[in-house]
Amino acid sequence: MRRLPVYMLLDTSGSMQGEPIEAVNSGMETLIGALRQDPYALETVHMSVMTFDADAKTIIPLTPLEDVLLPQITTPRSGPTHLGLALETLGVQVSKDVIKGSDAEKGDWAPYLFIMTDGKPSDTQLYAEQCIAMRKLGFASIVGCAAGPKAKEDDLKPLCDHIVRLDTMDSSAFAKLFKWVSEIIASGNKSLGTTETKSLPPPPPEINVVF
Template identity: 50%
Template structure:
């Protein structure tokens, strides 16, 4: 069975402290439970989570959905090293993703979701990594800016698919990750018929940035 790799890059800098980080944990858990109810996703979906603040951590390596265990994200602290997060993603995805050859088909095009409530603290590295990430040929890259301090323009440098959430409260993040789940399931079912993943209409809590 060909795999659909999905990567999440999650901002856990100091500004996520308090309700936002708890809301993020709850919303992620709900998304995983929703995906597990889809039989096809359970067969093909592999998920990785990378968190970033002043340090970057591969919280969960690329893991098949039935075996996926979501650890609680705690202690948000420090700056927003988005560039370092993209650097680790590039390193991991370059080795994680199976290429096709004459004898077997490779993985489906991976999906990437980057969620941040700020702007990169390492802007030079962030800019350097953008063409390298694009060269990995993701099926879709979604950038999600959360709150007033998030920089839509920086995410626009990475992808045309940028959405903005007004707040990081439980209800808003729950609706966002429900939309993410719908996107993944849609992508999973359309693989093999299209090269890119069309995003479903977002809920009212999710504003697409044009």
């Protein structure tokens, strides 16, 4: 069975401390639980989770969905949002992870990338460079979520195919966000091998599609 690699990039900068990061932890559990109810996702999806603040950390390397064990995601008391560094680190990881097709094997399906951030990238020059680099990696879709009042959609436009806005950052809102992400992944599974489309399932009312 060909793999569908899914990469989650989660902002853990200082502004995410408290209820927001607790809501992200709950939301990720919602995501994994929903995907495991889909037999085809259970067979094909391989997931990796990376966090970014002053550093970029891969907390789950690319792992079959059934074997994913979610650690407790934490955040420092303060610190920058080094999204450019995270993308640079991710690019190295994707190049190693994703099996390209050849005459001998079909390789993996094109990967998905989901990014959640509540602020502006601190490393703006590196971020701009990495936005270009990400476009060369062959993602099926890059979906960004601007969470909270400080996150700006315009910062994500050079990177993402789709951008959604989450105005509140409580557990209910994040649960709906990650449930919707599971629907995107599941719909991607069902469309594998057919004509490629970048349309997304309709989001719940709490999530506004802005791009």
